[in-house]
Amino acid sequence: MSSKMHWKAVYDNGVILDGRKTAYEKLDRTKLIYFDLFRGTERVVRIALEDGRQLVYRRRVIFTSSGTERVIHVAGWVKKIGDEYVLSLCYADEYGNITFAGAFDDLVLRPEEKGE
Amino acid sequence: MAAKVQILRWTGPASSPTKTDITNGVTVISTSDVPNPGSATPIQMPMKPGDVRRSFWMTVRLHATQGPSGRIDNIKFFADGLNNFGPGVSLVAAPANSYVQARGVEGEDGVELSMTNHSGLAMDPQDVFSWTADNPLSLSGSLNSGQTGDFGQFVVLQMSVEYSPILEIGETPAEMFIFMWDET
Numbered sequence: 061m062s063s064k065m066h067w068k069a070v071y072d073n074g075v076i077l078d079g080r081k082t083a084y085e086k087l088d089r090t091k092l093i094y095f096d097l098f099r100g101t102e103r104v105v106r107i108a109l110e111d112g113r114q115l116v117y118r119r120r121v122i123f124t125s126s127g128t129e130r131v132i133h134v135a136g137w138v139k140k141i142g143d144e145y146v147l148s149l150c151y152a153d154e155y156g157n158i159t160f161a162g163a164f165d166d167l168v169l170r171p172e173e174k175g176e
Numbered sequence: 177m178a179a180k181v182q183i184l185r186w187t188g189p190a191s192s193p194t195k196t197d198i199t200n201g202v203t204v205i206s207t208s209d210v211p212n213p214g215s216a217t218p219i220q221m222p223m224k225p226g227d228v229r230r231s232f233w234m235t236v237r238l239h240a241t242q243g244p245s246g247r248i249d250n251i252k253f254f255a256d257g258l259n260n261f262g263p264g265v266s267l268v269a270a271p272a273n274s275y276v277q278a279r280g281v282e283g284e285d286g287v288e289l290s291m292t293n294h295s296g297l298a299m300d301p302q303d304v305f306s307w308t309a310d311n312p313l314s315l316s317g318s319l320n321s322g323q324t325g326d327f328g329q330f331v332v333l334q335m336s337v338e339y340s341p342i343l344e345i346g347e348t349p350a351e352m353f354i355f356m357w358d359e360t
Contacts (some may be wrong), residue, residue: 127200
């Protein structure tokens with residue numbers, strides 16, 4: 061099943077990158093100010109990246125033995141406060157339903173997300 | 177571009193395993209080491225209290241025919257938390273770091289799945305239905321940009337039937353298992 065959702069990244073110089081043409085790993089985090097999730101042409105989530113917050117994004121794929129696939133888009137930010145990484149994430153499904161959650165998720169943070 | 181992933185069932189010798197795509201279908205656990213056993217080698221019915229009959233091990237692993245743009249990691253495995261196989265029937269599983277061919281007496285009984293009998297197991301087998309969306313089994317492994325092929329730990333499953341006075345002969349209802357991963 062192809063994803064109905066896609067992302068766009070907004071830089072501080074006005075450049076907008078489309079996730080259908082750009083790899084997440086290629087984003088220039090020094091310029092990134094917004095990260096948007098779109099369902100078709102409708103923006104359903106905007107992540108504002110300010111005050112040292114680093115973008116976190118994953119396509120969470122739920123794949124059953126019967127061949128069905130469901131995708132949850134996990135998007136939010138991480139910030140190191142003291143010795144701890146504080147996460148704020150939302151979970152958006154392909155229908156635009158959004159759940160906000162705290163730091164319970166055990167996703168694997170990458171070096172660039174940790175600011176390393 | 178999103179990765180394209182299949183669930184493959186491994187059978188045969190470790191030196192030249194047969195890998196069968198079981199995505200989009202029903203796969204049968206039996207007392208044989210073949211990918212599509214049908215109803216030819218069912219698990220035998222235990223006939224007296226205390227008896228247990230086991231399937232051969234079933235080994236599955238994820239396989240990407242198209243790699244991710246970025247990376248796949250944080251791989252999980254779980255079921256729906258509810259065993260609907262019927263009285264006396266259980267399903268255990270464990271992650272494994274390597275493939276070991278299933279053993280036993282074909283059509284009769286499988287060797288018990290344990291860390292002693294399976295050199296690749298990473299932990300003792302557990303009830304599959306104890307792993308749920310809220311408490312999944314974590315599988316190590318990842319797949320980087322452009323890579324294809326097998327990835328993540330194996331999951332090795334075994335069905336057991338314990339004697340029960342209300343055991344029923346025939347096929348059990350189907351159950352579904354679920355893989356989950358993060359991708360960029």
